[in-house]
Amino acid sequence: MSTTTTPPLQIVQGPLAAHAHARLVAAIPATQRCDYEYATPFEIVHFDTDLRDAGVPIRRWIIGDANDPLATAFCFRATWNTPRHTFWGHVRVRPGAMGLGYGSTLVHAIEQWAATAGAQAVRVMAHPEPQHSGFLSKVGYTNIGTEQVYRLALADALIPTRPDATNISIMTLAEYMRREPDAIEQACMLHAAISLDVPMPDEPVVTLSKFRRLLGEEVDPKCFLVAISGGMLVGESILMESESEQGVMWQHATGVLPAFRGYGIATSLKREAIRLAQSLNTRELRTWMETSNAAIVRINQEFGFTKFAGEGTTVHIYEHLIKHGVANRY
Numbered sequence: 001m002s003t004t005t006t007p008p009l010q011i012v013q014g015p016l017a018a019h020a021h022a023r024l025v026a027a028i029p030a031t032q033r034c035d036y037e038y039a040t041p042f043e044i045v046h047f048d049t050d051l052r053d054a055g056v057p058i059r060r061w062i063i064g065d066a067n068d069p070l071a072t073a074f075c076f077r078a079t080w081n082t083p084r085h086t087f088w089g090h091v092r093v094r095p096g097a098m099g100l101g102y103g104s105t106l107v108h109a110i111e112q113w114a115a116t117a118g119a120q121a122v123r124v125m126a127h128p129e130p131q132h133s134g135f136l137s138k139v140g141y142t143n144i145g146t147e148q149v150y151r152l153a154l155a156d157a158l159i160p161t162r163p164d165a166t167n168i169s170i171m172t173l174a175e176y177m178r179r180e181p182d183a184i185e186q187a188c189m190l191h192a193a194i195s196l197d198v199p200m201p202d203e204p205v206v207t208l209s210k211f212r213r214l215l216g217e218e219v220d221p222k223c224f225l226v227a228i229s230g231g232m233l234v235g236e237s238i239l240m241e242s243e244s245e246q247g248v249m250w251q252h253a254t255g256v257l258p259a260f261r262g263y264g265i266a267t268s269l270k271r272e273a274i275r276l277a278q279s280l281n282t283r284e285l286r287t288w289m290e291t292s293n294a295a296i297v298r299i300n301q302e303f304g305f306t307k308f309a310g311e312g313t314t315v316h317i318y319e320h321l322i323k324h325g326v327a328n329r330y
């Protein structure tokens, strides 16, 4: 007689969680990964440690063997500009293990835990493949937004009619570091404030040590533009070379502090970013845009950015409200 056993759901943390989650993420193409999904244990340990140190609840689960998990999930309280009590969840099932109920089990675990950690809503992101939308609608999630890549061929860049912001100067962080001894601390504070407001921050928690690491590893201060008003940093925009395509740069974290918005500062930052990219022999700029972010949509359209419909360039955001504890849906 043969029996089939369902592998247990385990709560995991630390190096074991990082190892298991990284294994599953590394097995899928980069274009199919979601935000906050990392392919190395190192990045996952840093991500979790930063959230825990900031007092943000986070939990990870696996189904199956940690060396080759069938499915993984994680959930943490959103730290940025979402409605209060919003948590961010993620479920990943290994392609060969889909349709066996692991996804529903993990969504259920996420919601149960999130409710006890104070959640009223859970958001997840998913690529537009029908199996994802089908699964998410089955477990009660509604599509509430879209993140989309936009592109601008620099040879076709348009000049917005709006004048440049007055009384501000724009320079690279490298230049600012030569002038100000505490430039990195100031830029970190700016980046942390902007990260609270972007729809999907690259880093949910910005710490000084992480910011220094970012500048040492991924971001070149010569490609980090800052806007200065009255001696204070008030806006930023970061350019990063594409890892896979020559002549392409990604524009990240264009943002202006709330008290300085509406004066044309973001437009000036974009204009300067285009000049900088052109001086670095860039042919194309790309940027992720939340399609309901009216201000940045308008600015990008003025410069001539258009939707880029390549693989992995559209991601939908879904939400489920947890109004009565865990809904009895499973």
Ligand SMILES: CC(C)(COP(=O)(O)OP(=O)(O)OC[C@H]1O[C@@H](n2cnc3c(N)ncnc32)[C@H](O)[C@@H]1OP(=O)(O)O)[C@@H](O)C(=O)NCCC(=O)NCCS
Residues within 6 Å of the ligand: 162, 194, 197, 198, 199, 252, 253, 254, 255, 256, 257, 260, 261, 262, 263, 264, 265, 266, 267, 268, 289, 290, 293, 294, 295, 296, 298, 299
């Ligand atoms: C988006 C953002 C960078 C704009 O900065 P800003 O310095 O205020 O931008 P500018 O002054 O150059 O231009 C803003 C334009 O958007 C328009 N705008 C602002 N809110 C708008 C809205 N809700 N609907 C339509 N247009 C809007 C403004 O009217 C202005 O255009 P106008 O001068 O023709 O009136 C700023 O709002 C911000 O930092 N937001 C949070 C971070 C973010 O979302 N960044 C983008 C994603 S990474």
